[in-house]
Amino acid sequence: MSFSEKILLWYQKNKRPLPWRKTTNPYNIWLSEIMLQQTRIAQGLPYYKKFVEEFPTVEALAASSEERILKLWQGLGYYSRARNMHATAKTIANDLGGRFPDNYADLIKLKGVGDYTASAIASICFGEPQPVVDGNVYRVLARYFAVDGPINSPKGTKYFKALAREVMHTGNIRDYNQGIMEFGALQCTPQKPNCQACPLKSGCAALQKGMVDKLPVKLKKQKIRKRFFNYLVIFDNEKNTLLEKRRGKGIWQNLYQFPLIECEKKVGPTEIRNKISEKELLEKVVSVTGFDDMPIVHKLSHQHLYTWFWRVDLGNALPEGIPWKRVPEFPVPVLIADFIKKVKF
DNA sequence: AAATCGGGGCC
DNA sequence: GGCCCAGATTT
Numbered sequence: 001m002s003f004s005e006k007i008l009l010w011y012q013k014n015k016r017p018l019p020w021r022k023t024t025n026p027y028n029i030w031l032s033e034i035m036l037q038q039t040r041i042a043q044g045l046p047y048y049k050k051f052v053e054e055f056p057t058v059e060a061l062a063a064s065s066e067e068r069i070l071k072l073w074q075g076l077g078y079y080s081r082a083r084n085m086h087a088t089a090k091t092i093a094n095d096l097g098g099r100f101p102d103n104y105a106d107l108i109k110l111k112g113v114g115d116y117t118a119s120a121i122a123s124i125c126f127g128e129p130q131p132v133v134d135g136n137v138y139r140v141l142a143r144y145f146a147v148d149g150p151i152n153s154p155k156g157t158k159y160f161k162a163l164a165r166e167v168m169h170t171g172n173i174r175d176y177n178q179g180i181m182e183f184g185a186l187q188c189t190p191q192k193p194n195c196q197a198c199p200l201k202s203g204c205a206a207l208q209k210g211m212v213d214k215l216p217v218k219l220k221k222q223k224i225r226k227r228f229f230n231y232l233v234i235f236d237n238e239k240n241t242l243l244e245k246r247r248g249k250g251i252w253q254n255l256y257q258f259p260l261i262e263c264e265k266k267v268g269p270t271e272i273r274n275k276i277s278e279k280e281l282l283e284k285v286v287s288v289t290g291f292d293d294m295p296i297v298h299k300l301s302h303q304h305l306y307t308w309f310w311r312v313d314l315g316n317a318l319p320e321g322i323p324w325k326r327v328p329e330f331p332v333p334v335l336i337a338d339f340i341k342k343v344k345f
Numbered sequence: 346a347a348a349t350c351g352g353g354g355c356c
Numbered sequence: 357g358g359c360c361c362a363g364a365t366t367t
Contacts, residue, residue: 036362043353043361077351080365114364134362154346181362190360191356221358222348249366251350300351334352 003144003203004169004176010199011179014186016041019048021178026100026125027058033117034085038078041185047076058100061086062093070255070331079253084112104130115161123173131164132177133157136184141167142216143188146205150219222302228265229307230272231258231336233291234282235345236314240321243330251300256330258309266295272310284315291343298335309339 001009015021018041020032031051035044050072055061061069066086073082088110092100101107103126108118119130131137138151141163150156169176187194195207206212234242243256261275269288276282288310295306327340 033362038351038361038363040354040361075352077353078363080350081363084364112364116363120362132362135360136362178362185362218359220347249349253350298352302349302351 003167006200007179007183008169008176011175011182015182024125026121029121029124033120034081058089059093062089074331075334087111102126104128123177129170129173131168133161133164134181136181138216140180140184140188143206143212144204146209148217151216152219225303227303227305228263229305230261231309232312233258233309234312236318236321238317240318240323243322252333256332257336286313286315288312
């Protein structure tokens with residue numbers, strides 16, 4: 001039996017009953033694929049259900065606001081996916097008559113749809129023989145064929161895409177693509193793969209060479225930037241607070257936060273007061289007090305955010321003040337959401 | 346070619 | 357603390 005036939009057979013016996021496996025509707029498949037980019041199924045699943053519930057069709061998603069979409073997306077990370085998803089929904093609803101492109105070449109033109117996602121939708125929804133290469137596929141192929149070149153160099157990416165194309169099962173690409181990913185997720189796992197009970201062990205080159213735990217090879221690790229955030233949790237004399245929308249290029253684009261003062265190092269209440277008056281952010285500051293002396297350290301994959309929250313009481317009323325009860329309506333980073341959840345006023 | 350973009354689970 | 361996750365986009 002060939003590699004792909006064994007994958008197919010394993011999948012038929014071991015596949016999990018996931019909601020997006022009950023349909024080949026491209027809207028549902030697209031939604032699930034965008035949400036699962038760099039995201040474990042356990043984490044993405046509740047978000048998929050929420051989105052399908054609130055937006056049953058691409059038209060419903062297109063008609064929604066970005067803010068509402070970001071709110072539902074809150075906690076899932078990589079928020080550009082949500083913004084691109086909204087843009088693509090509008091393209092499909094408004095320019096394409098509500099119909100998804102039905103082939104790889106057209107799918108990959110959509111915002112937020114790259115090689116993997118275009119291949120996944122084209123194969124799962126339309127049966128187009130395009131191989132998917134996600135993190136699972138890299139691992140399965142690197143081990144089975146004992147490929148020790150890096151998977152994340154441009155040459156490596158091309159090599160694995162070509163290898164995946166060579167070995168794919170064109171007769172049932174729909175199940176094969178999902179099968180090889182499921183096999184990587186459940187059987188050929190990153191740590192402690194279940195090689196003893198593996199139906200592919202007789203042909204696995206890495207197993208025969210004792211290299212299973214060395215593969216796949218990945219280049220470089222990114223170094224982590226430290227940043228120092230000071231959030232101003234403001235209360236005016238009507239107990240309203242202030243939120244600002246993050247603009248520009250960096251993390252958390254278009255999400256909300258308390259007014260932020262970023263510094264090069266830890267600072268005290270005096271510096272915070274000075275910064276407030278320098279920027280003429282607020283008038284009539286009555287008091288500035290820290291919630292904690294120790295920072296909350298929020299760890300992203302490429303930044304560590306050392307964060308202090310400051311309570312700032314005002315003697316006047318803010319024209320754009322937001323009642324504390326309405327704060328949970330805004331999409332915010334998990335760092336902010338955790339703080340709001342933790343404190344009681 | 347390298348950097349950027351989140352958050353959570355596991356060891 | 358490091359690694360990984362149904363990757364895409366920007367620089």
